[in-house]
Amino acid sequence: MNNLQSLSFFYPELLLTLVILFAIIYDLLIDSSESGKVGWVLVFGLVLVAIAIWFQDSSKVTTLFTDAVVLDPFSTFFKLLIILATIFVSVVSLYSNELRDYRKGEYFYLLGIITFGLFMMVSSIDLIMVYVSIEIVSIMSFVLAGYLKKNTRSNEAALKYVVYGAFSSGIMLFGLSYIYGLTGSTNFFQIQQILASSGSESNSAILMAVVMILAGFGYKVSAVPFHFWTPDVYEGSPTTITAYLSIAPKAGAFAMMIRFFNQVLADGGAMSGLGYFSTTDLPWASLISLLAVLTMTVGNVVAIQQDNIKRMLAYSSIAHAGYMLLAMPVMSGDSIYAIMVYLVMYLFMNLGAFFVVITIKNKTDGETFDDYKGLGWEMPIVGITMTLFMVSLTGLPPTAGFIGKFYIFASLIQGGGSFYWLVVIGGVNSVVSLYYYLRVVKVMYFDGDRKDSLVSPPKVLTAMLLATAVPTMVLGIYWVPIAKWIKESLVFFIQTI
């Protein structure tokens, strides 16, 4: 489909662009003290975009812009997910004390641009688009990570992020260049065709290239050993941005990774339920399995040592990336489904946990365990929701986190005996994770003095906590509609040449 025709299928993105432009202009018109209004503009705009996406008929899968991006239910699902995360984060950002002293207009439209980048990320089927979308997201993230200009930690986070980010995307680019060199194309499907028809003599080059590309993906989903930026950046960035980084780019990167592995390195047959069939005879499954195991183990194990809750959550997000990666090697429809389910569950519980961190930081200006002492008594709603999030992150029923893990484990077990060891390791890991998640609960309830006076956070924050807590709870008990929706979204564009 050529560029002009494509535009008619591209209206949600165009709408988003308009919203961003409007926000930029609006920001120029208003006073610094009112810059929060830009946030509402963004939120409102995003809602519109979401409606647009929701009513856009994506069931007829199609490629746009001469096969650069696709429109399919799979991308629609991720777009909605990303919008949801962005809306949550935007609203909370308005009430975060960290950002109080800064002009916020930029902040919000940068968020908007990231959203746009993520839209591209989840729908790109061309190496160029892959790189461009990753860069859009990354560059905006660098800025946002360093948004607290006067805060040296934020600066430091930004610096580390930018160096790591640029470096890994550079390496990825180098890897992409080899893929291009090997196949002469940047289009996923053509690459797949050529790889499938070529013999095994170029395997070593492919392997190297894919490892380099994995560096880029790994950096985005923060998989070990490309995760080193994560703790520092998460700790230093504004907490709202940390929350955002832990969800949205991760979701986008997963979407991208699924597409890449499923359409470039495999035969795309996963959707038909046939499971993974490698285009080349290289052991992608084992490679990703190894990555997944390393990721969750390192994430969980190192998280135990943390004293800073934000940093702990950073490691926890590494671990969760590991759980999701766990389902990747199966590459069956169910495993992708499981990852998608997990992402939904993860969105609520992880955002919720970060919102609690923000709430507490607003109150005590601290984010270490000591700052949480006795909090459960002082702020009952915060305490209870945090407990719920922690329990959910551990993966205990009846919470959303359990359902996510349940789907992941189920897809692995369905994948057959060769994946059982992954399940066992995943299970043991969740036991380990219990230790540090419960530490938060312990500190909140068991440590410190019980205070009789109650403190309540701002109403909007409370509402946001509930807005994440209620789904975390409810989805743990009844998730049929979500599962159904995801199931329907599990259609992505497959070009047969």
Added chain:
Amino acid sequence: MENSFILYSLLILFLPLLAFVIQIFFGKRLPREGDWVSIGAISITLILAITMFVKMLLVGDPEFKHEASIVWLDMGAFTISLGFLVDNITIIMLLIVALISTCTHIFSTEYLKGDIRYSRYFGYLGLFTFSMNGIVLANNLMSMYMFWELVGVSSYLLIGHWFEKDSAADASKKAFLTNRVGDIGFFIGIMLIYSAVGSFAFTDVFDGVASGMIAGTTLTFAGVGLFMGAMGKSSQFPLHIWLPDAMEGPTPVSALMHAATMVAAGVYLTVRIFPILTPDALLVVAYVGGFTALFAASIAITQTDIKKVLAYSTVSQLGYMILAVGTGVYTAAFFHLLTHAMFKANLFYGSGSVIHSMHHALHEKHDHETDPQDMHNMGGFKDKMPITYWSMLISTMAIAGVPLFSGFLSKDAILAGTLSFAQHHPEHLLLPLFGFGAALMTAFYMFRMIFLTFHGEPKMPELIDDIHESPKEMTGPIVLLGTLSVYIWYTLPNNLSPMSSYGWFNPKLDNHNFKGGLVHPIDSSVPGSISALEIAEHAHHAHHMAMYISIAVAAIGIFLSWFIYIKKGLSVNALAERAGFLYRWSFNKYYFDENYNKYLYQPTLRLADKVSWLDWELYDKYFINGFGRLTNWASKVTGKFDFDVIDQLLVDGTGKIANLIGRKFKGVQTGKLQNYVLYVAAGVIILMVIQSF
């Protein structure tokens, strides 16, 4: 008729329980702390028992037997029935229990007057009587086992009546645990039998054995297992250790339980299960019994505590009975059980009476140091306590086996059985030697006790004025039981000769048949065993010889005792010195307690400590928590690795090395060049890989 026996049995069983319940809940609030409730209940059971006994005599049928049972536990195929078996043995045993129990109740009203737990004491007596009757009435192994344990508990509670004393508390625990050792065997025996026969009821078990459902070694083991229960309860070697310690309980309790009834339960059990004991099992029984008889007697010789003497004497006498079962004359064992119950209970009452008055005397003198039970503090009480003295003397003569007294008859029957057994099995000559040896020692130490207590000069003259005869609540039972130690009660109405045990109890052998008497031995169910009649005839043939020997032996024992303690023909101390280690061994009960403590209890406790340490300090702390620690350690190391190795060493380190080398060569350029080359080399490798296609 049939119904009335069962009904009476039910009443006999449950009345004491009722008394127990009333005492426990309301005893303290009743007038006289409710002792009349217990006495009333027990008296009714005595009346009922006597009624049953009389009825039994009237029926006069040795085969007399009533059974009734209910299904207690029903799982479909697996069921347990509980029930009564009322036959002559049962009724006689019920009578013994009821009689001694009543006596004990009455005796106790005086003996325990003013005790702080007076009502509870009577309650426990009720509980005991209930459980003991339960054992007696049981028609199956399971319910017997259950009451068996309950008896153990009541014994525990009564021995520990004065639990403030550590020794009493220790003794009660020891009694229970030692019994439990035996009970393990009992239970294993039950399981062996049940898994083969599929029923617990005696009749089924006997039939099962007769039909060969269980035989050979298994049956032997089952028999020995059941016998282990008896060993525990009847305090047989090597489980005898608890009974002497049990004397820490109030003396009436010792009389009731640790002399007459409870300890006899073991004998009762072996009598009951006699038909299923294989010859091998019987040999085990015989040797254990025989050895215990001699062994305990040898300890009794040197004891100075009056109750300890009686305790060891009880152990020894129980050994006798067990020996009798083992040699096949099990009705003789039961007969001895009967006579022994009377005279030994009486001896305990007598000793209780003595201790009671000693206690009072010491109390008057405000002396709380002197041991009121030590015979070395007594002497010359004969005139002060004539009733006690004469009754005890009668009982002593009975136990020593002097003709005209009951013990003579029963002991003679046992010894005859033993002797005949040895005659037919010469390799087991040891058994009669055990028997006669024990008889000799019994005569000796019993008279030693009498002489030391009642004769000679008072050892503590300052007390003698305060020594008085006990009140009639105490002397009454003493007189009664003393009277019952005379032979005539056991041979009536058929026989008045003191030399023959033929009477209402024992049958007469007439023309290869049992005639008269209510307790006929029955044939063993074990196929191929010698018949009861043959055993009886063998014993009958040995009867005279055994009688002469036993009279001689008793006479020698009594004479020696008189010679040493009255005539002072031999110095006790000199004897003790000359006997040296023998004396010390005997006096220290062969160091059994010490050795058990050293080689059994302490190692067990140490093992427990070790296991607990292993469990908690090692397994849990290092293994289980080790996982946690490992994770933690891994966490630290990984965290460190993250920062130190990757960040500091690899990333910064390269720079540092570069700097270092740069400084060394005073030119940054050179240093960098070398690193440069390194990375170029890496790049070249990448290229070479690509060139490979």
Added chain:
Amino acid sequence: MDYILSWLIWLPVIGMVAIAFIPRDKEVLIKQSAAVTTGLQFVLTLVLWNNFDSKDGSMQFKEWAEWIPSFNISYYLGVDGLSLPMVILTGMLFFIGVFVSWNIKKAVKGYFALFLLLNTGVMGVFLSLDFFLFYIFWEVMLLPMYFLIGMWGGPQREYAAIKFFLYTLFGSVLMLIGILGLYFSCGKTFDILELTRVAPEALSSIMWWGMSAIKVIWILLFIGFAIKVPVFPFHTWLPLAHVEAPTAVSVLLAGILLKLGVYGIIRVNYGLMPDGVYWFSYALAFLGLINVVWGGLCALAQKDLKKLVAYSSVNHMGYSLIGMAAVVAAGEAHGANLKAAQAGLGGAVFQMFNHGTISAMLFILVGVIYERAHHREIEGFGGLASQMPVYTGVTAVAFFAGLGLPGLSGFISEAMCFIGAFPVYKGIVIASTIGILLNAAYFLWAFQRIFFGELNEKYNDLPEINRLELFTVIPLLVVTLFLGIYPAPYLDIISSTMDTIIEHVVSMATYASM
């Protein structure tokens, strides 16, 4: 009657919500609400019992509702002779537990809310017929337990709580894997009854890593349950958790939560993997033996009374394991000895109940003395019998029940376990009869040290056990005594179901070479 099981499960949640709306300073009202809720639930369990048809060995009062169709998950409840006694026990102990915790001072509202949540979890596990539901309830118990121990417990409470949580979670993760393995290899269903029909055959043809799937899944599930039982070597959480937990929680932990393990093994492992039963039965009996001996020896060595009681649980649950293993006696290989199987399995199930009442009693009594003396060192007491005669009497009965005295319920179940297991595991049973002795030894020794001897002067004004405490102990005592004398009511409930289980295990076992 239609939704009685649902009522049983959700009633505590209603109570919890109600408590959530009561201001936290109205402590009495909170306690009363908890008492009313659990009381109602207890009454409901009795109603359930009354309407239960004991002749019917299958599931009764079934409730089914669609839940997650894509995974074939349903809300499926039912009760049979195996679960009914446990349900009654749960109702009773939670009701009593409210009164045991009447003197809780800290955060009353939170305590009772969590208490009721725990109640729902426990009840749910016993009544679920859907494996997924079962698992959810299983896990729901963990968090309240964590808080109850960690917040209201003794000095080492936090350590104990997290240890309990980690241990149990480890087991339940393995269980989850097992459940999923079953789901995918047995026709994608979580319905336990359906699995019971399908699994024995379906599993026998599957191999994983050269091992039969039966073995793999058996082990996974067994470890999950064994940690709850607790079976040696998964028992070390127990002494700690019991010791640190507040009295009421110890009561529930020992009284009900441990039973979940045995219940799970019988319901799930036995139902779904009869071949596994045959394969594992010796190991099961052997583990039982170790539990008996190890627990007994450890109890003997304890200086802390509560720890002693805790180890006694290890010891007592060993009997249950031994009895359970006897179910194979009904198979051809052991001469179709139905009697032994009935005795063993029945004994094991009876032992669950009896240990529930007896250990609950013991923990309450330990709590009583701790409340007064503020310590639990066995050596630190002495002579209390003269100071607190009623307490002594009650404790004596409880201890005697613990050591398996005839006339008290523990004896019957222990004897049944032994008798049942004996024909199959002679050596193991004979070895484990040493437990009879150890039981008596540690209880009597402790009893002597606490109650006998001269009264420790520190305690000559120690108050006697009060009415409230008596009220919590006496019902248990009565049940123990009643079932000890007349076990028929209990055995009536279970016997048909036991037959069903035995029949199922024996007939469904394919004796496939595993």
Added chain:
Amino acid sequence: MDQLNNYLFISAILFSLGVFGVMTRRNGIAVLMGVELILNSANLNFVAFSRFGGMNLDGHIFGLIVIVLAAAEAAVALAIVINIYNNLNTINVDEASTMKE
């Protein structure tokens, strides 16, 4: 083919230099230059493949886009470094290490 190999060789060297630079330089600007080197090595690859591999112009386009993005990235990165300099008075990467385990 030989010519392609030459280009690949050069790009590999550039890549290695870039990696080395990123890893060893303390100066923030220099580190960013290392990144640029990496990106340019990739660009070189793209163009070389496109030119010598007998392929379409995708490679050229890719190269152009990368240049644009590299510029944007560099702008942002430099802004961050400047900000660091404002706050810490240094652009030494090592000194920005307040966050560690």
